[in-house]
Amino acid sequence: MPTPVDRQEVRQLVAEGAQLVEVLPQAEYEEEHLPGAINIPLKTLDAETARRLERERPVIVYCHDYQ
Amino acid sequence: MSPRAASRLESIGFPRVYDYVAGKADWGSFGMPLEGRRGSETRVGAHLRRDVPACRLDEPLHEVRTRVRAAGPDTCFVVNDENVVLGRLGRAALAGADQLTVEQAMSSGPSTVRPSLELDRAVERMRRQNLTTLPVTTSDGRLLGLLERDTAERALRELNPNSASTLSESSQP
Numbered sequence: 001m002p003t004p005v006d007r008q009e010v011r012q013l014v015a016e017g018a019q020l021v022e023v024l025p026q027a028e029y030e031e032e033h034l035p036g037a038i039n040i041p042l043k044t045l046d047a048e049t050a051r052r053l054e055r056e057r058p059v060i061v062y063c064h065d066y067q
Numbered sequence: 068m069s070p071r072a073a074s075r076l077e078s079i080g081f082p083r084v085y086d087y088v089a090g091k092a093d094w095g096s097f098g099m100p101l102e103g104r105r106g107s108e109t110r111v112g113a114h115l116r117r118d119v120p121a122c123r124l125d126e127p128l129h130e131v132r133t134r135v136r137a138a139g140p141d142t143c144f145v146v147n148d149e150n151v152v153l154g155r156l157g158r159a160a161l162a163g164a165d166q167l168t169v170e171q172a173m174s175s176g177p178s179t180v181r182p183s184l185e186l187d188r189a190v191e192r193m194r195r196q197n198l199t200t201l202p203v204t205t206s207d208g209r210l211l212g213l214l215e216r217d218t219a220e221r222a223l224r225e226l227n228p229n230s231a232s233t234l235s236e237s238s239q240p
Binding site for chain 1: 068069070071072073074075076077079080081082083084085086087088089090091092094095097098100101102103104105106115
């Protein structure tokens with residue numbers, strides 16, 4: 001099960017080397033995103049697109065809010 | 068959406084996946100920086116006056132008045148130990164009788180906005196409601212600062228020079 005995290009935990013994990021992934025569509029990502037986040041829209045998320053991520057490092061996913 | 072993405076990443080084989088379920092709406096509402104075309108400078112949080120006087124419920128009004136006047140602004144926010152806004156002392160309230168406490172003089176529950184609010188929307192609101200300032204808090208009510216209308220209008224003109232004439236026209240009574 002993925003672990004839910006809050007804002008402070010996100011900051012801590014990123015400071016420790018976690019990767020941030022916004023899973024919203026590209027247009028929304030380009031409007032604004034968390035510093036350092038990459039964009040892999042949910043609709044395109046598969047083993048191929050996930051190759052942009054390093055498996056050894058933690059991954060934090062997010063979208064706009066509780067949707 | 069993010070829970071599905073997190074589960075998918077786990078199924079692909081990522082061993083440490085976290086889900087920031089509150090997302091960028093939460094991030095922005097706490098005044099945290101955002102990158103991208105829109106960027107943080109178009110948001111209220113980038114244009115706050117942060118040195119806003121604050122006081123506690125049980126303070127004598129005359130002591131707060133002296134402190135506030137020395138600081139400059141004609142308003143003071145009443146906060147609790149967690150810096151959550153409980154009320155506001157405007158110019159008239161600050162001029163109240165010396166024997167009053169802050170709690171007796173304040174207006175409760177002032178309307179506030181989040182730092183992630185678009186600056187143009189904040190300016191529209193101040194014009195519509197004839198406000199010179201807007202208090203800005205996090206989504207859990209903690210005081211971040213004050214958006215002053217003059218500052219906000221100037222910033223908006225600098226961000227979008229082409230709309231300057233429209234803005235000044237719409238600000239006329």
